[in-house]
Amino acid sequence: MDKSGTVRILYMEDDLGLARLVQKRMKRAGYSVDIAGDGEIGLKMYLTGCYDVIAVDHQMPGYSGLEVIKNLASRGPLPPIVMITGKGNEQLAVEAMKIGAGDYVVKDVDGKYIESLPGIIERLLERKHLIEEKKQAEEALRKKTQILSKRVKELNCLYGIAHLLEKPNISLSDILQGTVNLIPFSWQYPEITCSRIILNDQQFQTDNFKETVWKQSNEIMVKGKRVGNLEVYYLEERKTSDEGPFLKEEKSLLNALTERLGKIIERKNVDKALRERTDDLKHTNQLLSKNIQILNQAQETAHIGHFDYDIIKEKLHWSDEVYRIFDKIPGNFTPSYKDYFKMIHPLDRNFGESEYLNSLENKTEFDFEVKILLNNGTVKYIQNKGQNEYDKAGNPIRAVGMILDITERKRHDAERLHLEQRLRQAQKMESVGTLSGGIAHEFNNLMFIISANAELLASNAQFEKKKELKAIIKTVRRGSDLVKQLLTFSHKTELKLQPIDLNVEIRKIKKMLGPLIPGMIAIESDLADDLYTVKADSGQIEQILMNLCINSRDVMPDGGKLTLKTANGVIDESIHDGHLKIKKGRCAIVTVADTGSGMDRKTKERIFDPFFTTKEVGQGTGLGLSVIYGIIKAHGGYIFCDSEVNKGTAFRIYLPAVESTKIHLQQKQYPSTPPKGREIILIVDDNKDVAAITKTMLEQAGYKTIIAYSGEFALYTYTRSGKKIDLVVLDLNMPGMGGQKCLKKLLEFDPDVKIIIASGYIDDALIKNATNYGAKAAITKPYRKNEISKLIRLVLDE
Numbered sequence: 001m002d003k004s005g006t007v008r009i010l011y012m013e014d015d016l017g018l019a020r021l022v023q024k025r026m027k028r029a030g031y032s033v034d035i036a037g038d039g040e041i042g043l044k045m046y047l048t049g050c051y052d053v054i055a056v057d058h059q060m061p062g063y064s065g066l067e068v069i070k071n072l073a074s075r076g077p078l079p080p081i082v083m084i085t086g087k088g089n090e091q092l093a094v095e096a097m098k099i100g101a102g103d104y105v106v107k108d109v110d111g112k113y114i115e116s117l118p119g120i121i122e123r124l125l126e127r128k129h130l131i132e133e134k135k136q137a138e139e140a141l142r143k144k145t146q147i148l149s150k151r152v153k154e155l156n157c158l159y160g161i162a163h164l165l166e167k168p169n170i171s172l173s174d175i176l177q178g179t180v181n182l183i184p185f186s187w188q189y190p191e192i193t194c195s196r197i198i199l200n201d202q203q204f205q206t207d208n209f210k211e212t213v214w215k216q217s218n219e220i221m222v223k224g225k226r227v228g229n230l231e232v233y234y235l236e237e238r239k240t241s242d243e244g245p246f247l248k249e250e251k252s253l254l255n256a257l258t259e260r261l262g263k264i265i266e267r268k269n270v271d272k273a274l275r276e277r278t279d280d281l282k283h284t285n286q287l288l289s290k291n292i293q294i295l296n297q298a299q300e301t302a303h304i305g306h307f308d309y310d311i312i313k314e315k316l317h318w319s320d321e322v323y324r325i326f327d328k329i330p331g332n333f334t335p336s337y338k339d340y341f342k343m344i345h346p347l348d349r350n351f352g353e354s355e356y357l358n359s360l361e362n363k364t365e366f367d368f369e370v371k372i373l374l375n376n377g378t379v380k381y382i383q384n385k386g387q388n389e390y391d392k393a394g395n396p397i398r399a400v401g402m403i404l405d406i407t408e409r410k411r412h413d414a415e416r417l418h419l420e421q422r423l424r425q426a427q428k429m430e431s432v433g434t435l436s437g438g439i440a441h442e443f444n445n446l447m448f449i450i451s452a453n454a455e456l457l458a459s460n461a462q463f464e465k466k467k468e469l470k471a472i473i474k475t476v477r478r479g480s481d482l483v484k485q486l487l488t489f490s491h492k493t494e495l496k497l498q499p500i501d502l503n504v505e506i507r508k509i510k511k512m513l514g515p516l517i518p519g520m521i522a523i524e525s526d527l528a529d530d531l532y533t534v535k536a537d538s539g540q541i542e543q544i545l546m547n548l549c550i551n552s553r554d555v556m557p558d559g560g561k562l563t564l565k566t567a568n569g570v571i572d573e574s575i576h577d578g579h580l581k582i583k584k585g586r587c588a589i590v591t592v593a594d595t596g597s598g599m600d601r602k603t604k605e606r607i608f609d610p611f612f613t614t615k616e617v618g619q620g621t622g623l624g625l626s627v628i629y630g631i632i633k634a635h636g637g638y639i640f641c642d643s644e645v646n647k648g649t650a651f652r653i654y655l656p657a658v659e660s661t662k663i664h665l666q667q668k669q670y671p672s673t674p675p676k677g678r679e680i681i682l683i684v685d686d687n688k689d690v691a692a693i694t695k696t697m698l699e700q701a702g703y704k705t706i707i708a709y710s711g712e713f714a715l716y717t718y719t720r721s722g723k724k725i726d727l728v729v730l731d732l733n734m735p736g737m738g739g740q741k742c743l744k745k746l747l748e749f750d751p752d753v754k755i756i757i758a759s760g761y762i763d764d765a766l767i768k769n770a771t772n773y774g775a776k777a778a779i780t781k782p783y784r785k786n787e788i789s790k791l792i793r794l795v796l797d798e
Helices: 016-028 039-048 065-073 090-098 112-154 156-166 172-186 248-302 320-325 337-343 346-362 407-460 463-489 502-513 538-554 601-606 624-634 688-700 711-719 738-749 764-773 785-796
Strands: 007-012 031-036 053-057 081-085 103-106 193-199 202-205 215-222 225-234 304-310 315-318 366-373 379-390 396-405 498-500 521-526 534-536 560-571 585-594 638-644 648-656 680-684 704-708 727-731 755-759 777-780
Touching: 007 016, 007 039, 007 112, 016 031, 016 112, 031 039, 039 053, 039 065, 053 065, 053 112, 065 081, 065 090, 081 090, 081 112, 090 103, 103 112, 112 248, 156 172, 156 248, 172 193, 172 202, 172 248, 215 248, 225 248, 304 320, 315 320, 320 396, 337 346, 346 366, 346 379, 379 407, 498 502, 498 538, 502 521, 502 538, 502 560, 502 585, 534 538, 534 648, 538 560, 538 585, 538 624, 538 648, 560 648, 624 638, 680 688, 680 711, 688 704, 688 785, 704 711, 711 727, 711 738, 727 738, 727 785, 738 755, 738 764, 755 785, 777 785
Parallel strands: 007 031, 007 053, 053 081, 081 103, 521 560, 680 704, 680 727, 727 755, 755 777
Antiparallel strands: 193 202, 193 225, 215 225, 304 315, 304 396, 366 379, 379 396, 498 534, 560 585, 585 648, 638 648
16 A cells, blocks of 8 residues: 555554554554553544554453544544454454444454554555545446436437447447447438548548548547547538537537547546556555565675574574574474574684573674584684564563574684785885885995995905905995895885796705705706796895795705796786785796795794794894895785695795886996096085995095085086086985986086986985986996996096
């Protein structure tokens, strides 16, 4: 039934608490309920209010329910009435229905009758609606039949039409065609009469139909709307009066016919609507019968089942999906409260039962997650959510709720947590990389000052002092190498990329490992045929493989097996390293595996952290694996570690296969010996110690030097030199104007100026940008006197 308007219900009940429960339940069903405490008050409310349905309790003070119905019946037509009786009073309910009640319901102790009231009200309203429709249709038919009977007595045509209408299941088309065929016989000259009915886009006409000028036409109206025309033609002119060939009676008959046809069409439409309504009702019943099946299918799709536990009778009902979740077969297994908690995993059993008992005690909803253990050993995660119902005394009588299979959700949550951890790891690595790039410049400046001064002292020192000075120079170089490792980790060094065969690199490594790996460790290789070519820095790849192999050696002090393996693969959605963006496509995979001591989960999570090491103090910087990570990321690749305590470790390296060839600049070839010069060189560096030692180096090589401690002063000096300065050694990382802007200004003033970029930390992008603007070369601090002298001579002689 359409509930677009709120249905008002008058409920006569002397038990106010019970009445409130009914009112609350009916409100959820979409009805408005007013309560009358006894029959006398209820009669007054009904007479003064406007109610669609009456629900009346049999036993009430004053008027009983039966007396109320009799009183209402004496006043006129009754609204739909539901008689509510106690158990054993069904005979009274039957008597109430005889005098006008529409239905009755028997109270039960559990209050289940309250749940049935919305359905009963719905059926009563539907029945009332159908009865009203039927009465209206019957009344309309009765009036039409009266009119038709009167006309039939007078006109043969109407008799014929009535005969048509009497035929069972006759269609509207047959009625219209029959009417067309009857019309000529009712006109004055039937032998020359033809007729036609036009209805919407259909036409019904006599066999001899022909349009002529002698025409009589009327519109067919249905509910004030034109739906067609009824037309009568004379094939020949028959003038019967001044008005034309048609008699007045024929015109009246035509009016009667069109009016009747309109009524017939309207009635047929009503019949059609009633049939459709009946079909709809049948369809609704079919849908209702399928509701359980549809619900089960929906629950299976959503992995949600429902349960209903009668606490008093200790009966537990499961929907089909709950049986599926617990891997039970309906009919072969009868669920119970005890069996349910027995199926909860032993580790969660006490928690689950405690949560439910607390909800009973506190009269709150329950919502808890536990693991269940199936007979086949499978473990699932479920969420148990629901509420309890209580009687008037506050005792629990029922529990209803749903069980959700959240196993997949738990798995997805674990995967998401893992990816978040990897993302945090990648962000941490990026932060340390940024820090390492930031300190490299200043650190290399310090190393340069120490090494350059030591080198100058060594060139003039006595023999016995040279050993100490050379030790200082060697130590500075080790510090410089450490900075290079930091820059490699942070992707700040320039890679010398070229197509390489990883199988060739591994064969070279195996030869190098001979003296480094003890005999009790077997070295095996499994190299794929037709391995994809990758574009990589051969030296960096060699460093990666050597570090991994040495690490494997260190975790197998009692012997074991070291395996080097290559394979072709594809980087796709299944490859994750914590980054949201990942380059997909063909790749070559290198695996370095050992049978050593392995790592636990916490250690494995930190192995790529800078300065993290499992070795003893003094046995490594802790940069090994972090540098490997940085090198591989700089190559656009990915590295993963699989390890288990006492079972060994395997590192898998994914490197993108070659898809295009890039042209790389050839490295500048320096002369074998540093020739001296006599040109003028401008040294630009904000670090006075660096500038001073550079000045000393170049003057020993024969050059004349000028120092500028800022970009601004360098520009001032050069523009006023009259272009007598032959070369500029320019530090990029300076405050104020900075080296980059100074470079641009110098080139704007003199496009032919020769500039060498010198810095403690040179970013590839900055170098490319500087050389694109016009810088001739670049050198990284700390550099030696021979290195800077050779580079200056090479640039000056171009």
